[in-house]
Amino acid sequence: xxxxxxxxxxxxxxxxxxSIITFGVFQILPGDPVKTMLGTEADEVQIESLRKELGLDxxxxxxxxxxxxxxxxxxxxxxxxxxxxxxxxxxxxxPVTLSVASLALVIVLFVALPLGIFVAKRQxxxxxxxxxxxxxxxxxxxxxxxxxxxxxxxxxxxxxxxxNGYVPWSESIAGALxxxxxxxxxxxxxxIAVKFRYVRxxxxxxxxxxxxxxxxxxxxPEKIVMYKHILKNSxxxxxxxxxxxxxxxxxxxxxxxxxxxxxxxxxxLITSISYRDFPLVQGIVMYITVTVxxxxxxxxxxxxxxxxxIRLR
Amino acid sequence: MxxxxxxxxxxLLFVMFIISACSEEGTETNTENEGEKETATATPAGPQEIxxxxxxxxxxxxxxxxxxxxxxxxxxxxxxxxxxxxPDGSLTEGLAESYEVSEDGLTYTFKIRQGVKFHxxxxxxxxxxxxxxxxxxxxxxxxxxxxxFDNVASIDAPDDTTFVMTLxxxxxxxxxxxxxxxxxxxxxxxxxKHNENPIGTGPFAFAKYSPGTNLxxxxxxxxxQEGLPYLDKxxxxxxxxxxxxxxxxxxxxxxxxxxxxxxxxxxxxxxNISHQNNNSSLIITFNEEKEPFNNLKVRQAINMAISKxxxxxxxxxxxxxxxxxxxxxxxxxxYLDGLQDVYSFDVExxxxxxxxxxxxxxxxxxxxxxxxxxxxxxxxxxxxENLKQIGIDVEIETVxxxxxxxxxxxxxxxxxxxxDLTGRPSAYEILNDYISTxxxxxxxxxxxxxxxxxxxxxxxxxxxxKQIEYYQRAQEILTEQAxxxxxxxxxxxxxxxxxxxxxxxxxxxxxxxxxVKFN
Numbered sequence: 100x101x102x103x104x105x106x107x108x109x110x111x112x113x114x115x116x117x118s119i120i121t122f123g124v125f126q127i128l129p130g131d132p133v134k135t136m137l138g139t140e141a142d143e144v145q146i147e148s149l150r151k152e153l154g155l156d157x158x159x160x161x162x163x164x165x166x167x168x169x170x171x172x173x174x175x176x177x178x179x180x181x182x183x184x185x186x187x188x189x190x191x192x193x194p195v196t197l198s199v200a201s202l203a204l205v206i207v208l209f210v211a212l213p214l215g216i217f218v219a220k221r222q223x224x225x226x227x228x229x230x231x232x233x234x235x236x237x238x239x240x241x242x243x244x245x246x247x248x249x250x251x252x253x254x255x256x257x258x259x260x261x262x263n264g265y266v267p268w269s270e271s272i273a274g275a276l277x278x279x280x281x282x283x284x285x286x287x288x289x290x291i292a293v294k295f296r297y298v299r300x301x302x303x304x305x306x307x308x309x310x311x312x313x314x315x316x317x318x319x320p321e322k323i324v325m326y327k328h329i330l331k332n333s334x335x336x337x338x339x340x341x342x343x344x345x346x347x348x349x350x351x352x353x354x355x356x357x358x359x360x361x362x363x364x365x366x367x368l369i370t371s372i373s374y375r376d377f378p379l380v381q382g383i384v385m386y387i388t389v390t391v392x393x394x395x396x397x398x399x400x401x402x403x404x405x406x407x408x409i410r411l412r
Numbered sequence: 413m414x415x416x417x418x419x420x421x422x423x424l425l426f427v428m429f430i431i432s433a434c435s436e437e438g439t440e441t442n443t444e445n446e447g448e449k450e451t452a453t454a455t456p457a458g459p460q461e462i463x464x465x466x467x468x469x470x471x472x473x474x475x476x477x478x479x480x481x482x483x484x485x486x487x488x489x490x491x492x493x494x495x496x497x498x499p500d501g502s503l504t505e506g507l508a509e510s511y512e513v514s515e516d517g518l519t520y521t522f523k524i525r526q527g528v529k530f531h532x533x534x535x536x537x538x539x540x541x542x543x544x545x546x547x548x549x550x551x552x553x554x555x556x557x558x559x560x561f562d563n564v565a566s567i568d569a570p571d572d573t574t575f576v577m578t579l580x581x582x583x584x585x586x587x588x589x590x591x592x593x594x595x596x597x598x599x600x601x602x603x604x605k606h607n608e609n610p611i612g613t614g615p616f617a618f619a620k621y622s623p624g625t626n627l628x629x630x631x632x633x634x635x636x637q638e639g640l641p642y643l644d645k646x647x648x649x650x651x652x653x654x655x656x657x658x659x660x661x662x663x664x665x666x667x668x669x670x671x672x673x674x675x676x677x678x679x680x681x682x683x684n685i686s687h688q689n690n691n692s693s694l695i696i697t698f699n700e701e702k703e704p705f706n707n708l709k710v711r712q713a714i715n716m717a718i719s720k721x722x723x724x725x726x727x728x729x730x731x732x733x734x735x736x737x738x739x740x741x742x743x744x745x746x747y748l749d750g751l752q753d754v755y756s757f758d759v760e761x762x763x764x765x766x767x768x769x770x771x772x773x774x775x776x777x778x779x780x781x782x783x784x785x786x787x788x789x790x791x792x793x794x795x796x797e798n799l800k801q802i803g804i805d806v807e808i809e810t811v812x813x814x815x816x817x818x819x820x821x822x823x824x825x826x827x828x829x830x831x832d833l834t835g836r837p838s839a840y841e842i843l844n845d846y847i848s849t850x851x852x853x854x855x856x857x858x859x860x861x862x863x864x865x866x867x868x869x870x871x872x873x874x875x876x877x878k879q880i881e882y883y884q885r886a887q888e889i890l891t892e893q894a895x896x897x898x899x900x901x902x903x904x905x906x907x908x909x910x911x912x913x914x915x916x917x918x919x920x921x922x923x924x925x926x927x928v929k930f931n
Binding site for chain 2: 141181
């Protein structure tokens with residue numbers, strides 16, 4: 100219980116620090132959001148009118164405190180660029196990002212884990228060498244290049260796949276999948292490469308330990324040795340890397356969303372930064388922070404479930 | 413014992429995914445399920461729904477607050493003013509059925525068209541017209557939204573069909589302030605909601621706006637121009653990358669998009685290509701208050717050293733019309749031909765001028781360009797290579813659009829830069845950037861007494877032939893003073909599906925969908 104409480108405090112402190120840092124950084128960045136938005140056609144009447152409406156004429160500490168107060172009621176303020184509540188914009192975008200993220204994670208989970216186990220059992224055999232080399236390539240490919248390759252060779256040749264835009268699930272399940280599969284693959288392939296290596300390494304490490312030799316000499320079947328003992332003990336590092344991947348993917352895959360023109364959180368972040376749309380940037384950064392910290396929190400809890408010794412620290 | 417812990421792990425993992433799923437489900441229930449309504453009316457074959465690619469979102473849906481060209485490109489389909497701009501830059505009566513101007517040029521009397529309806533079903537009345545101008549002028553509780561009407565002394569609606577505006581001083585350009593670009597007529601009943609639920613009298617009504625994704629407009633079934641529009645739905649799809657947009661066109665995911673010049677060859681076999689004069693002026697300009705750009709000979713030398721044709725061929729694949737002043741041929745009679753050859757590319761003459769100006773060995777300077785469009789850094793690179801030949805050493809500084817605006821355009825903290833000045837239907841508004849007292853737009857710091865006089869006199873002149881003379885003289889002055897390097901009006905090339913007809917080109921950014929249809 101103390102373990103959980105300590106993690107919770109860390110959670111809150113991290114979120115608070117990030118919000119202060121983001122606010123501070125944004126004040127340092129050059130570029131006026133009002134002028135950026137209105138462009139060369141604006142005159143001073145329109146500039147001042149908009150600045151006042153957005154509350155940008157008020158002292159910084161007032162702006163920050165108002166934002167913090169709003170946070171506790173779920174009110175993240177209004178976007179400068181889009182003239183809409185930030186929470187509405189996020190709610191519009193989250194289904195896209197979370198859909199891609201979930202699909203990518205499922206792919207990673209069902210490919211990397213079995214593959215890692217398979218190869219670990221065949222260390223230094225041909226399949227091990229081939230797959231390790233292939234994953235080396237997987238890690239090296241930049242996601243934007245992979246995205247473009249998938250668009251050109253798969254998207255343009257199979258009518259099922261849409262190369263741009265997004266179809267909501269509520270409209271058509273097949274339509275949604277047609278827009279999500281390629282982006283999910285683009286995310287998943289490099290992650291499979293990373294994950295696979297960790298699984299393989301982790302299992303190999305366990306295989307070197309004395310307890311494995313002992314249980315084998317007791318005559319237990321190989322399946323039990325592998326899945327009941329080795330895999331279970333491998334879960335700490337596997338869970339760590341899995342948590343990192345989840346946090347990374349769920350927080351928004353900016354490059355992939357950009358390449359596929361998916362209207363997700365990552366794309367929204369780029370737009371908001373270039374327009375100096377502080378309320379929107381802060382809202383998105385807060386979402387990403389809470390998501391990442393929460394996932395780490397869950398991973399920490401899972402640690403103590405998997406390995407009770409950790410609970411005692 | 414082990415089994416209990418495994419179940420606990422599974423439960424926690426399950427909860428994690430449920431949390432993801434909950435967000436989706438929550439949003440799904442809010443999504444409107446708009447069923448496709450089948451109209452029994454005799455319409456042309458094929459779907460009457462068009463998807464038009466646009467670079468970016470509008471800044472506002474409220475036409476009184478919108479300023480970006482790109483906003484009007486889309487929202488002008490929803491709104492109308494007292495006058496309607498035409499593709500040739502002229503104006504025709506819109507919501508004003510007719511008008512009269514008093515002898516002294518001060519009083520404008522408009523007859524408001526009857527039988528027009530707003531998208532919410534309300535009839536157009538003089539109350540809405542009065543409300544519109546009061547809003548723009550900030551006459552009621554609100555802020556002033558535009559300075560276009562600072563010259564208006566009073567507005568009045570003496571009866572149900574008449575609207576009167578009285579000016580403080582005569583202004584022959586005044587009618588150009590009465591299109592939807594400046595004063596879209598909005599319904600009084602929609603006050604306070606013009607941005608979230610825009611309502612106008614235009615051929616299309618607002619349906620839905622998904623920020624960063626698209627803007628959906630639907631047919632105005634009660635449009636006052638009978639039989640129009642043909643389309644049932646227009647979707648403006650946002651895609652900032654030109655290359656991706658062309659792929660979207662090829663893949664059939666959009667029906668109309670701009671096509672970069674170098675990709676025309678791969679598109680034109682399967683699609684229609686139409687050419688539109690942008691009616692913009694692409695310029696390389698200087699801060700004329702800074703040495704050495706305050707020297708006429710230096711500016712002339714730079715004009716002669718930069719090859720317009722290199723820029724036109726390399727960046728626009730030839731699809732551009734060279735200019736010599738701040739006016740495009742798209743403006744018809746107002747345009748003064750011949751100025752594009754005044755500073756022909758001539759390195760030797762440029763060197764001589766530079767020497768006469770006191771810089772026989774050249775000088776060092778910087779050009780600051782925005783990165784939000786590849787065109788600008790590319791133009792800067794060609795200009796820099798050209799200028800090397802006469803000894804001018806230019807550093808290229810590429811900045812973000814927001815910073816370019818803040819430092820260069822508004823802050824005037826620059827030496828050289830490049831930009832294209834947006835096209836407008838009014839010759840006056842195209843040229844008034846250079847008036848020395850127009851501090852808001854004169855970021856070149858240009859100052860010329862004759863120019864100021866010409867631009868003041870043209871507003872008092874009512875005879876069109878004489879107006880044309882004034883505007884042409886203004887263009888000459890800009891050329892004589894080598895105010896900028898006037899490169900070209902580059903063409904916008906539109907790729908569209910072959911069965912689409914009715915597209916029009918305006919001398920400003922406007923995707924007019926009113927008469928567009930699929931055959």
